[in-house]
């Protein structure tokens with residue numbers, strides 16, 4: 001298989017600056033066809049900026065991006081037709097109703113009228129939006145606006161779907177619905193590029209995870225491999241008011257360490273989670289920046 005068969009997103013040396021600020025710092029990344037790719041990072045790390053650059057919503061200063069074989073700088077329309085984007089800040093037209101927003105999205109992607117009606121009906125039903133269809137955007141709460149934005153992004157059945165913090169602000173029902181949708185799209189072969197602050201979301205859904213900090217990719221692996229990279233067994237213990245964490249290759253080493261601690265209370269031995277990896281790596285990269 002050559003690169004264009006296996007990778008639907010190919011990012012090379014991507015740089016995006018805001019004045020002096022390097023929001024995306026020479027990013028190289030390939031996203032494989034059909035995978036759920038999770039993009040994690042602390043606030044301000046550069047996730048949204050990366051998503052906006054690669055999904056053609058904003059231009060960039062250096063580098064190149066290919067989506068489904070289309071260079072986004074040379075052939076943005078072909079690239080746009082392959083992708084759907086659900087932005088962190090919902091971007092519906094406030095002067096229109098929810099239905100009108102959906103129709104305008106469908107028209108943008110040249111979806112035939114009969115297909116458009118069927119697709120709107122199907123997705124509206126799935127997301128429980130029927131009673132809101134004829135209401136103006138601003139009469140909906142944030143979570144319901146987000147559901148409507150998700151429907152808009154999915155109307156043209158894109159090959160690649162970008163979801164920037166899709167579940168922040170959603171209630172538990174809507175979050176579970178979205179997870180189910182992501183899983184069913186994955187089964188149908190859609191490639192998903194997902195940013196999230198919910199580590200359990202990345203653990204539950206993602207085939208591979210990239211961690212970005214200060215605009216740089218600092219890790220890129222399957223979740224389990226990332227956990228193994230810092231030590232698959234964690235020891236959590238109290239030191240005064242603070243909780244400290246140490247990681248070990250196996251349970252025996254972890255138990256030996258736990259036995260060597262002065263205190264016997266508040267010691268927990270457990271599997272390392274993606275959250276541990278996140279805190280370890282971004283903590284280290286923050287140290288390195290000082």
Ligand SMILES: Nc1ncnc2c1ncn2[C@@H]1O[C@H](COP(=O)(O)OP(=O)(O)OP(=O)(O)O)[C@@H](O)[C@H]1O
Nearest residue numbers: 018021023041042043044045046047048049050088
């Ligand atoms: N339009 C802009 N003008 C100036 N600086 C910006 C702009 N957009 C983003 N930045 C800066 O670029 C950096 C990356 O921001 P970005 O929104 O991509 O981070 P993020 O990882 O998505 O954060 P969060 O988790 O808070 O959503 C931040 O320092 C931010 O302040």
Ligand SMILES: [Mg+2]
Nearest residue numbers: 047048049088
């Ligand atoms: Mg963001």
